[in-house]
Amino acid sequence: MKKWGLLFLLLFYCAGCSSQQAINASLPERQIKLAPRMVANDFFPKDIRVLALGDSLTEGIGDREQKGGYISRLRQQLLQHKGVRTITVVNLGKRGLRISQLDDVVHQHIEAVEQADLIFITIGGNDMMKIVRSHFFDLSYELFAKEQKRFAARLDHLLATIRAANRHATIVLIGLYNPFSSSLSNVPEIDDVIELWNNGSKEVLKRYDRTIFxxxxxxxxxxxxxxxxxxxxxxxxxxxxxxxxxxxxxxxxEEMWLRRSEQ
Incomplete structure (x- = not known):
């Protein structure tokens, strides 16, 4: 009797397996789609190519430690970022440059412009100094305001030239500060003049993607x-x-300069 009971249980188990296999065989295969996972911009550290354009601030004039001004110090900070593997810097800063002269620098080094991931610019201090030297005895807020419009137009042209050569780079413009507080006592509105020029530059940058002031x-x-x-x-x-x-x-x-655009 025990043998018949065991045989019955065995047949019942086998029949259950067969029926389950038959059911599985009759069901169409379902494709399982996994939701794409978002990968952080700094998940894979990148090799960053930096191009520095501009005047004596880019060159690093005044740095008594002779470490290369703000660019070399910035490079060291960027190397500590988890999203950065290496930093290559091309520094084309030159003392005395005005914005009208940067076009030639860009055209003469167009390959460096094309390859850059980050482009830093300091410009405008010498443009203001030219006004000071040319109109020292008749300086006025109105004179600086008039020249600011010309500066903004040239900045717009410069950015258009850079963007035509490189559409993926992040362009960083560093604003002006006021070193004239003691030397330009005849222009009490000098702080307002600096703000005017900086705000004008901000407005120009807003016309272009991937720019930072x-x-x-x-x-x-x-x-x-x-x-x-x-x-x-x-x-x-x-x-x-x-x-x-x-x-x-x-x-x-970070989403701007760590994420590479299609080139």
């Missing part, structure tokens, strides 16, 4: 200890503060 004016307000002995250029302290401010702005816009 970095305001550094407040860093230098009433801080003679951050200026070189010429009372115009930053010293090593000033450049360090500039680099930190630029880095802080970059971290706020």
């Amino acid at each position: 970095v305001n550094v004016k407040d860093l230098f307000d009433n801080r003679d200890d951050m200026l070189y002995s010429d009372q115009f250029h930053p010293n090593e302290i000033g450049y360090e503060q500039m680099a930190r401010r630029v880095y802080d702005e970059l971290t706020k816009h």
Whole structure:
């Protein structure tokens, strides 16, 4: 009797397996689609190519430690970022350059422009100094306002030229600060003039994608200890503060410069 009971249970089990297999065989295969996973921009560290354009601030004049101004200090900070593997820098900064002269620099180094991931620009200080030297005895807010419009038009042309050569790079323009508080006592509105020029540059940048304006004016307000002995250029302290401010702005816009666009 026990044998028949065991045999019955065995047949029942086998029949259940067969029926389950038959059911599985009759059901169409279902394709399982997994939702795409979002990968953070800094998941794979990148090799970043930096191009620095502009005047003596880009060259690093006034840096008594001779470490290359804000660019070299910024490079060291960027190398600590988890999304960055290497940094290659091409520094084309040259003392005395005005914005009208940057077009030639861009055209002469068009390959460096095309390859850059980050393009940093300091410009405008010498444009303002040209106004000061040419109109020292008749300086006025209205004169600076008139020249600012010309500066903005040239900045627009410069950005269009850069963007035509490189549509994926993030362009970072560093604003003007006021080193003239003691030398231009005949223009009490000089702080307003700096704000006017900076705001005009911001408006130009808004016309272009992947651009960042970095305001550094407040860093230098009433801080003679951050200026070189010429009372115009930053010293090593000033450049360090500039680099930190630029880095802080970059971290706020990581999606812009860590994510490569299709080229």
